[in-house]
Amino acid sequence: MIFAILTIILAITVYLPQLWVRTVMRRHSVERTDLDGTGGELAQHLLQRFELDGVSLEKTDPGKDHYDPQSKTVQLSPSNYDGRSLTAVAVATHEVGHAIQFHRQEKISRLRARYLPLAFTLKRIGIMVMMAMPLLAIVLRAPPLILAVIALSVVLQLLGALAYLIILPEEWDASFHKALPILIEGNYIDDKDLVAVTSVLRAAALTYFASALAEIVNIGRWLMLVLRR
DSSP, X not given: OHHHHHHHHHHHHHHHHHHHHHHHHHHTOSOOTTSSSOHHHHHHHHHHHTTOTXXXXXXXXXXXXXXXXXXXXXXXXXXXXXXXXXXXXXXXXXXXXXXXXXXXXXXXXXXXXXXXXXXXXXXXXXXXXXXXXXXXXXXXXXXXXXXXXXXXXXXXXXXXXXXXHHTHHHHHHIIIIIIHHHHHHTTOSOGGGHHHHHHHHXXXXXXXXXXXXXXXXXXXXXXXXXXXX
16 A cells, blocks of 8 residues: 555656646647747758758657757657747757757767667666566576566666766756757747746756656556566
C-alpha cells in the first residue's frame, strides 16, 4: 500500500513539469493573423539572416521539434512549421538558436553531442538488463547477485536520466541567449506578447528536464514491479 501511495505522489510531482510544458505550448498555439509569417517561414528567414550555410529546414513528426547537428537540419513539427502562432514562432527560433550554437562551434553546443547519445545508451542498457531479470534470476539464483543486477540496471537508467539534465544549460542558452534577443531585436514580436513568448521559450528549454523526471518515475515503476516478484 505504501509503495502505491508513494508511486502516486511521485508520479504527480514528476509529471507536473511535463504537463506544464504541454499546457504552455498549447495555450499559445492559437493562430494569429497579425503575425508576419509561420514558424517555418521565420526559421527559413533566420537561417538566411545569420548565414547558416549548410543548415536546412524540414518538417518532422508532431512533438519532435529539434535541431539535428548530424544532418544540420532544423526540424519542426507540422503545427510549428505551418502554424502562425506565438508557440510556432518561439519554438522555431529556439531551434534556430541551436543551429547557431553549432554553426559557431560554441563550447556549450558540445553538451548535447557528448551527453545525449550517452543518455540513450545508458538507458537502453539499463532497460535490457531489467528485462533480462527473469532469465538472470534462474541463472544466478543467489539473491545477493540478483539484487546487484537490479541495482546495476537502476544505476544505469538513473545515469541516463541525469545526462538529460546536463544539457539543460545548452537549452537555456538557445532560448534566452539566442531566441529571445533575436525575437526582440528583430521586432518579430510585439511587446504585448513578450511575456507569452518568454513562457514558451522557458517551456522549450525545460523539455529535457521534464523528460528526465519522467524517466526517473519509469525507473521507479520498473523497480517496484521487479521487487514485487
